Amino acid sequence: MSQQIINLLIQGLGETLQMTVISTIVSMIVGIPLGVILVITGKGHIMENKAVNATLGSVVNALRSIPFIILMVAIIPLTRIIAGSSIGTTAACVPLTIAAIPFLARLVETSIREINSGVIEAAQAMGASPMQIIRKVLLPEALPTIIDNITVLVVNLISYSAMAGAIGGGGLGDIAIRYGYQRFQGDVMLATIVILIVLVQLIQSCGDFLSRKVNKR
C-alpha cells in the first residue's frame, strides 16, 4: 500500500472520529435532558405533564422513523444554515446529531425508567425537590446504563458517518466507497474495514470498562 493511501486512511480516520465525537457530544447535551424530560413528564412521575410528554414523544418518534440517508438529504437547507455548507465533515455532523438525539433520548428514557420507583419515593419522602431527584437520584442511579447507551450510540454514529461520507462528508466510509468499491482497490476496502472493526472494538471495551466501574448494583 502506498504512502499516499496510508495518509488518506489516516485522514479518513480523523474525519470519522471528528464526526463521531462532535455529534456524540452535542447529542449527549441535548439527548440526555430530553430523555429525562420524557421520563419525568410521564404519567405518575415527578413532573407529570401530558402535553409536553406527548409532543416530545411524537417529535422523537417522527425523527426516529426517517431513514438516516433520507434525513441527511431532507435537511440539507437546515445543514446549510447551521454549518454554512451542505458538504464536508462539519456539515455531516448536523444530520448525524439530529439522528442521534432522539435515539439517545429514547435509550436514556428506558434506562431511567428502569430505576425502582421506590427509590424515587424515598427521595420524595426525604423532601427532595424534582431537580434534586433528577440530579441526585435518576442520573446517578441510571449512570451505568447511560454509559452503555452512549457506547451503543457511538458505535451507531461510526456506522452512520460512513453513510454521511457518501454525500461528501469524508471519513473512512467515503474512502471505502471511492477507492475500495469504485476503483476496485480491494486492499483499501479491507484496510478501512479492519480500521473500523478495531475502532468499534476499542470503543465497546472502553464503554464496558467505564460502565462496570460505576456499576455498584
Add this chain to the structure above:
Amino acid sequence: MIELTHISKVYDGPNRVEALKDISLSIKEGEIFGVIGQSGAGKSTLIRCINMLERPTSGSVVVDGVDLTKLNEKDLREQRKNIGMIFQHFNLLSSRTVYDNVAFPLELQGMSKAEIKERILPILDIVKLGDRLNNYPSQLSGGQKQRVGIARALASNPKVLLCDEATSALDPQTTKSILELLKDINEKLKLTIVLITHEMQVIKEICDRVAVIEGGVILEEGRVVDVFTGPKEKTTKEFVGAIISHKLPEEAWRHLNVQPDWKDGLHPIIRLNFTGDVVDEPVVAGVIRRFGLNVSILFGGVDYIQDTSFGHLIIVLDGDRTNEEQAIQYLNELPIGSEVIGYVATNH
C-alpha cells in the same frame, strides 16, 4: 403528634377505587402505633397520607401541629424532613455507599460535609453499621440494608418515623433484631413510630396501640393488649389467632365432635382469658368447689404481649345442667374473659 381527621382517598378512573374511607386516627407523641391489614386493605395508602406521598382526597393530616394538606409543594418538602420513612424493600441508592446513603437527606438540605459527618457518625453507631461505611448496598444483607434505611431516616432528626412493612422482606431472626432496634430508638430518641404490617407478630412485639384496617376502614383500634385479649371483629380475631391460639386446634375440635347447640347430654366448653397477674380467686378450683362439677382442661397457654402476661384456658364443665349454667353465670361475673365456645358429650 399525628391527627388524621376524616381522611378518604379515591383513585378515579375507569376502575374507581376507594382506598380509604373516612379514617380518623390520633397518634400520640412517643408511642409506637401499628396498623395491620391484609394486602389491599389500604394500609399502604394510609401511611403514605401521613407524609403526603399520597394526597388524601378529603380530610386533614396534622403532624406536629402543622396541617400538611394545606401546604404548597415547597413547604411540604420542608415538613417532610421531620418525618422519616423506611420501606419494605429498603429503597437505598445503589450508586452510593452506606455513608453516602445516610448523608443523602442532609445533602438535600444543603448541609456542609463536616456538619454531615458530625451528625451521621453517631447514628451509624446506633444502627451498628460503624464498620460498613464504605460498602455499597449490594454488598449488604437485608437486615443491614434496613439498618441503613433506618439510619438514613434518622439523619434529619425527625419527630416521626413511618415504617412501611419494614420487616416483611426479612427472615424472622433479622425481623426481631430490626424490631428491637426500632423499640430502642423509640425509647432513646422519643421518636413517634407508625408502622404498617400484615404480621401480627410485629404488632405484638413492639406496638403500644394498634388499628386493624380492612377495605379502607378502621375496624378496630386500641391498646395492643386489649385487642389481643378481646378481639371484636372477625378479621382481628384471625390476625390474633395467627399467633395466639384462642381456639382449640382444628383436629381436636373435630375429634371432640363439638356441637354448636346445647342439646341434652352435652356439656359446655368454655374459653377463659386472663390478663395480667391479678386473679384473686383460683377460678378452676372455685368452679369445682362451688358447683360440684368435674372440670377437664383441654388446652391452655400463656403469652406475653410486651410486659403483660396473657393466658387462656379451654375447659369442659361436666355435671348437672343447672350447676353448669350457674357456673357459667359465676364465671361471667369474674373479672376475666369467659366465653362458651361449643358443647360436647363428655365421654370423650
